[in-house]
Amino acid sequence: MSVSTRRFRWSAVLDHSILIIGSLIMILPVVMLLQMASTTDVHTMKNGPGLGFGDQLPVNFDKAMFKADGFSGENTGLRMLYNSMILGFGFAIGKIVIGMMAAYAIVYFRLKFATLAFWVIFTTLLLPLEVRILPSYEIVQKLGMLNTYQGLIIPLIASATATFFFRQFFRSVPEELVEAARIDGAGPIKFFVDILVPLSRTMVAAMFIIMFVYGWNQYLWPTMITTDEGMYTLVRGIKQITQALEGTNLPEYGRSNLLALIAILPPVLIVIFFQSWFVKGLTESDK
Amino acid sequence: MAQVKLNAVRKTYPNGFEAVKPASFDIADGEFVVLVGPSGCGKSTMLRMIAGLEDISAGELSIGDSVVNHVDPADRDIAMVFQNYALYPHMTVRKNIGYGLKNRKIPSAEIDAKVAEAANMLNLNDYLDRKASQLSGGQRQRVAMGRAIVRDPALFLFDEPLSNLDAKLRNQMRIEIKALQRRLGVTAVYVTHDQVEAMTMADRIIVMNGGVIEQIGTPSEVYHSPASTFVASFMGAPPMNLFDGHANGSEVHVGSTPLHRHAHQGKVTVGIRPEDIVPDVTGPLAIHVNIIEELGAHRLLHGHTAEQPVTIHVAKDYPAAIGPMTASIKPDAVSLFDTATGRRL
Ligand SMILES: Nc1ncnc2c1ncn2[C@@H]1O[C@H](COP(=O)(O)OP(=O)(O)OP(=O)(O)O)[C@@H](O)[C@H]1O
């Protein structure tokens, strides 16, 4: 047994109280969701949110995952989760791949207008989706990509942010590494795949978190592009969830709240899973 | 194995700066050539042209029997060791060393054998499975050497490979590199700004200054018969004493002291190595000593003669004292330069 020799300090108690209260405030809405998801709708209707957890979680989970609204019966929770996953991963991976390749071209090849090209890409930061939504919609429509995953993802994956970050990163890779690779007979593709990509892996992880969450939370674009219920994402499906709450029948509190929980869970998991890499990507370099 | 030929090779950078003025020299098969000169004189540029990392603006470069001006670095049959080692930080030592071979599509069993052999040679066996980023400077240096060795190149190129190491390790690696090059018999071009490295490692030294080759010669030639005042003052620590002198057609005077016989007439610069000036009570050179520098194995006396600074190298038991003394000059120890051009007469 060891006796702690650290002195007891009131300031530490204060610090921790503040932190604990803060996290409670942050976590309370989530607990509320969980509580309402664990009781019957009738119970919630009568008592409102409270502290009494019920045993209805499996029942509500079943409803949330497999019950569908609307006409087609295709927008089950499971389907929406699947669509959200495709959007989140497609969006993040697409942005990283495109951003990396664009940055590679700009940094490593003697292109005549590389700097100009970079700044053109950079200025697209001034043109977010909301500004160009009509022309973007028209293009997607003319290409016949409404209600498709391509239509959902491709118009969004060009990324000035990712290009910018990868450009900064590549520029900090020592010149000699490129030269050593040239002498070692690594061509442009080999150098990219064997050396640059592995070197960037913490950067990729950081980008992946940011982009996945960003893509997962897209609302406006999926709302415009998908009218087919089988294509709804969770976040877009929130409308359906709230509609269920306003219905004339007994509102489906359990199901809706559980869906909301499911909608916030994957980004949280991604952040937890990648966070050590994320911190590394921002602080330490492997070069 | 290969000889290297440079024929009026020059380099003008895109911004118009001429970093290497037309340079011609040959390097024999198996020779160890050191390019030495002050910072910014174009050594790296020269080496990088030989490596193929930098385009050659004009002239012709051949390695072995073929002109390689437009050959890719990977196809020049060279290996290069960089100042900061340029190891691939995410790869293990084993992969680092074998990467070039893998790209040449050499079967992995053969790569393993070669890597093992190189690791043996360089005492790297304990580190083969470590990441390059987890090695000390000296170990990285060895891995960089290993990467060069396994390729079995015709030509080794080194760009200041030891300058990031501490003094002790530098001395050790210097000897090791030289021994390795001898053993493998591979032609080598070695860039350094350290004249001790140049003197100790080279079969021949190429001294560069401002993009121009000042002298090519064996260490002893460069040291004892420098081709210009620049070489005289660059090579050797302490550098050669350079005195303003006057030649009257038969004798050369520094101040009023006749030091040397030569038929030249006019202003000259007289160069004498510090160790070629010897204390001598009957000597012609009157010196006033200001500072005594104790170096253990010997001493350096700094002072003036005929109002010009002078440094003398004396044995450790010489009873040096601040004040006047006289000295003589060893026979054949005087280098004479034209003051206007700086070239040797
Ligand atoms: N890409 C470039 N564009 C223009 N000038 C350059 C370029 N690279 C080098 N130089 C110039 O060419 C000259 C020679 O450079 P180099 O790198 O060969 O010097 P160095 O002798 O290797 O010096 P050091 O000992 O400092 O490495 C320098 O004056 C440098 O400023």
Ligand SMILES: [Mg+2]
């Ligand atoms: Mg250099």
